[in-house]
Amino acid sequence: MTDDYLLRIGKLIRDARQHRGLTQAQLGEALATSQSAVNRIEQGKQNISLEMIARIGEALDSEIVSLGYAGPMHLRVTGATKLSGAIDVRTSKNACVALLCASLLTTGRTTLRQVARIEEVYRILDVLGSIGVKVRWLNDGRDLELTPPATLDLAAMDVAAARRTRSVLMFLGPLMHRTEHFTIPYAGGCELGTRTVLPHLTALRQFGLEVATTSGSYHATATPGVSPTRPIVLTERGDTVTENALLAAARHDGVSVIRNASPNYMVQDLCFFLEQLGVRIEGIGTTTLTVHGLPEISCDVDYAPAEDPVEAMSLLAAAVATSSELTIRRVPVEFLEIELATLEQMGLDYDRTPEYPAANGRTRLTDLTVRPSKLTAPTDKIHPMPFPGINIDNIPFFAVIAAAAHGTTLIHDWVYDNRAIYLTELTRLGADVKLLDPHRVLVQGPTRWRASELMCPPALRPAVVILLAMLAAEGVSVLRNVYVINRGYEDLAERLNSIGARIETFRDI
Numbered sequence: 044m045t046d047d048y049l050l051r052i053g054k055l056i057r058d059a060r061q062h063r064g065l066t067q068a069q070l071g072e073a074l075a076t077s078q079s080a081v082n083r084i085e086q087g088k089q090n091i092s093l094e095m096i097a098r099i100g101e102a103l104d105s106e107i108v109s110l111g112y113a114g115p116m117h118l119r120v121t122g123a124t125k126l127s128g129a130i131d132v133r134t135s136k137n138a139c140v141a142l143l144c145a146s147l148l149t150t151g152r153t154t155l156r157q158v159a160r161i162e163e164v165y166r167i168l169d170v171l172g173s174i175g176v177k178v179r180w181l182n183d184g185r186d187l188e189l190t191p192p193a194t195l196d197l198a199a200m201d202v203a204a205a206r207r208t209r210s211v212l213m214f215l216g217p218l219m220h221r222t223e224h225f226t227i228p229y230a231g232g233c234e235l236g237t238r239t240v241l242p243h244l245t246a247l248r249q250f251g252l253e254v255a256t257t258s259g260s261y262h263a264t265a266t267p268g269v270s271p272t273r274p275i276v277l278t279e280r281g282d283t284v285t286e287n288a289l290l291a292a293a294r295h296d297g298v299s300v301i302r303n304a305s306p307n308y309m310v311q312d313l314c315f316f317l318e319q320l321g322v323r324i325e326g327i328g329t330t331t332l333t334v335h336g337l338p339e340i341s342c343d344v345d346y347a348p349a350e351d352p353v354e355a356m357s358l359l360a361a362a363v364a365t366s367s368e369l370t371i372r373r374v375p376v377e378f379l380e381i382e383l384a385t386l387e388q389m390g391l392d393y394d395r396t397p398e399y400p401a402a403n404g405r406t407r408l409t410d411l412t413v414r415p416s417k418l419t420a421p422t423d424k425i426h427p428m429p430f431p432g433i434n435i436d437n438i439p440f441f442a443v444i445a446a447a448a449h450g451t452t453l454i455h456d457w458v459y460d461n462r463a464i465y466l467t468e469l470t471r472l473g474a475d476v477k478l479l480d481p482h483r484v485l486v487q488g489p490t491r492w493r494a495s496e497l498m499c500p501p502a503l504r505p506a507v508v509i510l511l512a513m514l515a516a517e518g519v520s521v522l523r524n525v526y527v528i529n530r531g532y533e534d535l536a537e538r539l540n541s542i543g544a545r546i547e548t549f550r551d552i
Contacts, residue, residue: 049089050086052091053088054087056084072180074099074184093548115525116525117522117525118513118522118536118547118549119548120513120519120520121545122513122516122519126367126369126539126542126543128369128370128542128543129410131372132371132374132375133157133350133354135309135349135350136163136531137282138348138349138351139155140167142313142316142348143171144214144290145290147191148217148340149344150341152188152344153346154187154343155186156186156348158187158348161529161530161531162529163208166204166205166210167211172201174197175192175194176192177189200226205227213286215243217294223266225263227261228261243283243284247291250291253266275288275300276302280429284305286313288304289324289334293334296338300332303330305429305430306327306329307434308352311328311406312348312406316344317334320342322335322336322340347401348403349375350373350374350401350406352434353437355371355379356440360443361511361514363413363416363418364443364446364447366415366515367413369542371413374408375406376395381432381433386418386444388421388422390419390448392416393411393413418447420445425445425452427456439504440511442508443474443508446486446490447515448488451488452488454485455482456483459482459502461481462505463481463484465506467484468500469486472516473492474492474512492512494513496523
């Protein structure tokens with residue numbers, strides 16, 4: 044940018060900040076930067092990226108500042124590239140959003156370490172901030188402090204932010220202990236077909252929560268003193284369903300038994316967090332959880348969520364797709380063991396270090412070094428199962444892996460109505476992917492990838508799969524409107540660039 048533009052942008056930012064009544068230090072805190080950096084920006088003495096302008100616009104709620112950012116973000120990928128070196132897996136976004144919702148259980152302060160700075164987290168923080176929770180980033184923006192008010196202002200909830208994330212459903216469990224009547228908007232998120240909320244409502248009804256769904260919102264009424272008369276049997280072994288039941292049980296004055304519970308990674312992280320709040324839980328990691336709830340929770344809590352196994356799988360798939368040698372550090376191996384066993388059968392060459400504990404002291408980590416391998420298609424189909432089976436979110440990554448293998452692979456994505464359809468977009472990059480029905484695809488490999496320009500699929504994991512295939516494709520590819528990737532991954536393009544990828548971000552201005 045020219046000095047003239049920098050001065051003009053700086054003046055816009057200063058005027059917007061003053062209009063909001065913020066000091067330079069307060070704006071710096073919201074941006075996870077320093078007061079002096081904000082001062083340099085406002086004086087036009089600091090080069091500033093479009094991404095930073097966008098973040099400032101969001102922090103100041105200023106359309107003037109965000110005019111230069113109005114268009115969606117795109118990625119320009121130059122391939123084929125070889126990845127090399129090492130990369131750390133970051134904390135789980137699915138665990139982080141559950142823990143943000145769980146912070147409503149205590150009247151004390153919650154500190155979360157190494158929080159994923161992604162759109163999904165920002166949307167939940169927007170909702171929490173709108174109802175009165177004080178949100179503060181610490182330690183250069185890596186840690187997060189949440190301080191609840193004495194009384195939540197639920198009438199002021201940021202409806203627009205709440206509609207953009209399905210995770211807002213997990214407000215039902217904790218809010219039923221804070222007020223007898225409340226409303227939350229219908230949940231959004233990825234476009235994965237119809238996903239019923241009935242299992243949530245069935246489980247929470249046994250704690251006295253009744254929900255009417257009208258006018259685009261869930262209208263909830265909580266009846267105090269209602270207790271489950273028998274074990275709660277979840278009608279689906281879903282992650283968020285289990286988490287909602289746990290959040291309701293945590294503040295229930297008594298013992299609750301939850302059967303057919305998900306033992307998946309984000310559920311275990313939530314259990315470890317609840318234990319630090321003083322809630323005793325038996326059976327963590329199994330399908331039967333016995334929760335000894337507390338009627339009041341007022342303690343402060345400091346917790347570090349574990350690393351994300353799905354991010355680890357995506358980095359592993361990147362190495363396979365580009366036929367690269369890559370070390371992936373801090374892999375939560377307990378939640379990837381079936382995936383790794385399947386890949387071993389396909390011929391993957393890799394090493395793993397001895398296990399060591401995550402920062403939460405409970406989750407088992409290892410470092411994986413993946414090497415170029417001649418893969419063959421598996422003899423059986425690839426399909427998800429509840430933990431400890433192949434994680435449903437890891438299924439799409441097997442499409443790009445199968446495209447690199449010799450032979451035909453059947454992938455059966457039976458959980459979601461539409462997601463398998465998005466995998467057929469790989470054909471535009473040279474893959475041989477045949478859709479058998481809305482849940483099943485046949486992938487024939489190996490693939491000679493070719494560059495192309497695509498619109499980003501509206502589902503997170505298929506979108507990342509397209510990006511990984513572009514890394515392997517000779518030439519320049521363009522992936523347009525990557526908001527959905529930013530919902531689930533922090534700085535993915537920059538981090539891939541750090542290990543050898545060539546990805547540029549740009550916008551149509």
